[in-house]
Amino acid sequence: MKEKDVLDLLKKDGRLTAAEIARMLDADPAEVGGIVAELESDGVIIGYRAVVDDSKIPDAKVKAIIEVKIRPAGAEGFDGVAMRLARFAEVEALYLVSGEYDLELEVHGDSLGDVAAFVSSKLATTEGVEASATRFILKKYKESNRILAGGDDSGRLKVSP
Amino acid sequence: MDGSKSRHKGRVSEVVASLPKSGIRDFFELVNSMDDVISLGIGEPDFATPWRIRDAAIRSLEQGRTSYTSNLGALALRERVCSYVSENYGVSYDPVSECIITVGVSEALDLALRALLNPGDEVVYHEPCYVSYAPGVRMAGGVPVVAPTGPENGFALSADDFEAVLSPRTKALLLNFPCNPTGASMDLERLRRVAEIASERDLVVVTDEIYSELTYDGRHVSIASLPGMRERTLFLHGFSKAYAMTGFRIGYACGPADLIDAMMTVHQYSMLCAPTLAQDAAVEALDNARGDMEEMRESYRQRRNLMVSRLNEMGLDCVKPKGAFYAFPSIASTGLSSGEFATRLLKEKSVAVVPGTAFGACGEGFVRCAYAASIEDINEAMNRIEDFIGSL
Numbered sequence: 001m002k003e004k005d006v007l008d009l010l011k012k013d014g015r016l017t018a019a020e021i022a023r024m025l026d027a028d029p030a031e032v033g034g035i036v037a038e039l040e041s042d043g044v045i046i047g048y049r050a051v052v053d054d055s056k057i058p059d060a061k062v063k064a065i066i067e068v069k070i071r072p073a074g075a076e077g078f079d080g081v082a083m084r085l086a087r088f089a090e091v092e093a094l095y096l097v098s099g100e101y102d103l104e105l106e107v108h109g110d111s112l113g114d115v116a117a118f119v120s121s122k123l124a125t126t127e128g129v130e131a132s133a134t135r136f137i138l139k140k141y142k143e144s145n146r147i148l149a150g151g152d153d154s155g156r157l158k159v160s161p
Numbered sequence: 162m163d164g165s166k167s168r169h170k171g172r173v174s175e176v177v178a179s180l181p182k183s184g185i186r187d188f189f190e191l192v193n194s195m196d197d198v199i200s201l202g203i204g205e206p207d208f209a210t211p212w213r214i215r216d217a218a219i220r221s222l223e224q225g226r227t228s229y230t231s232n233l234g235a236l237a238l239r240e241r242v243c244s245y246v247s248e249n250y251g252v253s254y255d256p257v258s259e260c261i262i263t264v265g266v267s268e269a270l271d272l273a274l275r276a277l278l279n280p281g282d283e284v285v286y287h288e289p290c291y292v293s294y295a296p297g298v299r300m301a302g303g304v305p306v307v308a309p310t311g312p313e314n315g316f317a318l319s320a321d322d323f324e325a326v327l328s329p330r331t332k333a334l335l336l337n338f339p340c341n342p343t344g345a346s347m348d349l350e351r352l353r354r355v356a357e358i359a360s361e362r363d364l365v366v367v368t369d370e371i372y373s374e375l376t377y378d379g380r381h382v383s384i385a386s387l388p389g390m391r392e393r394t395l396f397l398h399g400f401s402k403a404y405a406m407t408g409f410r411i412g413y414a415c416g417p418a419d420l421i422d423a424m425m426t427v428h429q430y431s432m433l434c435a436p437t438l439a440q441d442a443a444v445e446a447l448d449n450a451r452g453d454m455e456e457m458r459e460s461y462r463q464r465r466n467l468m469v470s471r472l473n474e475m476g477l478d479c480v481k482p483k484g485a486f487y488a489f490p491s492i493a494s495t496g497l498s499s500g501e502f503a504t505r506l507l508k509e510k511s512v513a514v515v516p517g518t519a520f521g522a523c524g525e526g527f528v529r530c531a532y533a534a535s536i537e538d539i540n541e542a543m544n545r546i547e548d549f550i551g552s553l
Contacts (some may be wrong), residue, residue, distance in 0.1 A: 009463070013536060020540065023470045024463035152209035159189040159202035159513060161292040161341075 014048035067101035081128035184519030206405040211453035217445030234262020266412040274301035276423035282332035288521030316345035320354035339372040342529035344482020372485040374403035411439040471543040510545040
């Protein structure tokens with residue numbers, strides 16, 4: 001239970017220190033530190049990073065969702081093809097999905113041309129890839145459970161009884 | 162200005178002219194004149210209303226539900242309110258005759274006082290407390306009488322302090338637990354003693370339980386649920402705090418039929434009914450938003466723990482509040498008055514806390530810090546308060 005509480009807090013704010021988490025959960029800081037270390041060494045927590053609203057950055061990356069149909073090969077099945085695609089640096093995230101397609105890729109590039117080049121020269125030529133459909137992302141409304149521009153702004157008074 | 166004042170002498174009623182400005186008002190002006198202030202001075206949730214409730218309000222408008230409801234409030238809402246109160250507070254009320262929907266607890270309190278008081282009737286209330294109680298009593302023609310609370314009882318009302326201020330003119334007792342600004346709750350034993358005295362003296366108890374869902378340790382007990390108390394208690398509650406619906410202005414009162422009927426008389430001539438879209442939103446809150454409420458409560462609990470442990474470690478003694486979302490630390494160790502502490506902290510470190518004296522004279526020596534603020538802001542504010550204390 002405590003492990004889940006710690007993880008829930010870190011998933012919302014990765015910068016919380018063990019001491020802060022311990023205060024919030026009324027727990028011992030050393031114990032929380034141990035739990036975090038264990039979550040890290042077990043590979044449950046695989047990293048920490050900033051949640052960024054790309055629309056505020058000039059020269060933000062071009063992003064695309066690419067649906068890929070594959071032919072499972074050999075003993076590895078879907079995993080073999082997926083792992084070959086996962087090696088490409090352009091692939092930010094990769095999922096095996098249900099439905100018409102098999103894999104879904106989130107691909108980042110510096111320009112449309114970059115993404116196009118990835119599709120034609122890397123994706124299409126990978127063994128086991130049969131077809132793909134590329135959908136460029138035009139606007140992001142929500143990131144990591146936070147609504148971006150136009151989200152809640154309650155306009156609370158600075159002091160109220 | 163002075164000329165116009167004398168020309169208009171007597172225009173404002175004596176009662177209104179004699180009411181003090183809310184202690185928070187001056188402070189608000191000062192805070193508003195500054196940029197980049199971290200405010201722990203906000204008495205409302207930092208969550209926006211859960212989407213399912215907002216959607217219900219939108220649906221209400223889309224369906225053209227823009228007319229009045231019954232004076233008492235939509236029966237559908239009263240039925241849900243009465244089931245909710247029965248399930249969660251253990252007191253049964255008849256939705257037809259023992260429940261009225263109001264514009265927040267503020268209106269419910271105003272109705273209760275106007276329905277109860279004859280000129281000169283005394284109402285005992287505990288301080289430090291919400292800023293409206295004493296003015297509310299006076300506007301209703303009554304005389305507010307303070308029963309002090311302090312850290313020695315965890316800011317709960319003790320039977321002795323209550324009994325000490327009773328007089329033959331005492332008509333009612335006004336309670337607010339969990340308490341704004343102290344976060345205090347009443348333990349069962351104290352609540353029983355207070356209830357016994359109220360019964361012996363045949364008082365009406367008006368209990369503002371707006372923060373009751375936001376109870377972190379133990380179970381909240383309403384005084385209305387104690388033996389013999391239902392018939393002499395007006396239970397006031399609403400949606401503002403637990404469901405983050407302050408701007409909807411929606412609350413209710415439950416009580417014996419004769420008192421609700423009297424409140425209804427005032428309400429029908431002054432307010433007619435609570436806003437229909439807020440009533441529809443409130444139905445959704447009771448039907449489907451318990452999970453949202455519990456999630457918010459858990460978040461408040463964590464932030465309470467964070468703030469209170471920091472305050473105590475830096476030497477500002479703070480009773481761990483059992484409910485609401487306020488910490489009420491003592492600043493006695495700094496040698497400053499509440500007003501000085503809050504003003505200097507604001508000017509020197511850009512952190513806003515509310516002087517305890519805004520909530521009554523016995524709030525001197527304390528400040529109110531709301532933990533309905535982001536973890537980042539709480540951490541930064543605590544760092545700055547620690548620096549501030551170190552600089553004294």
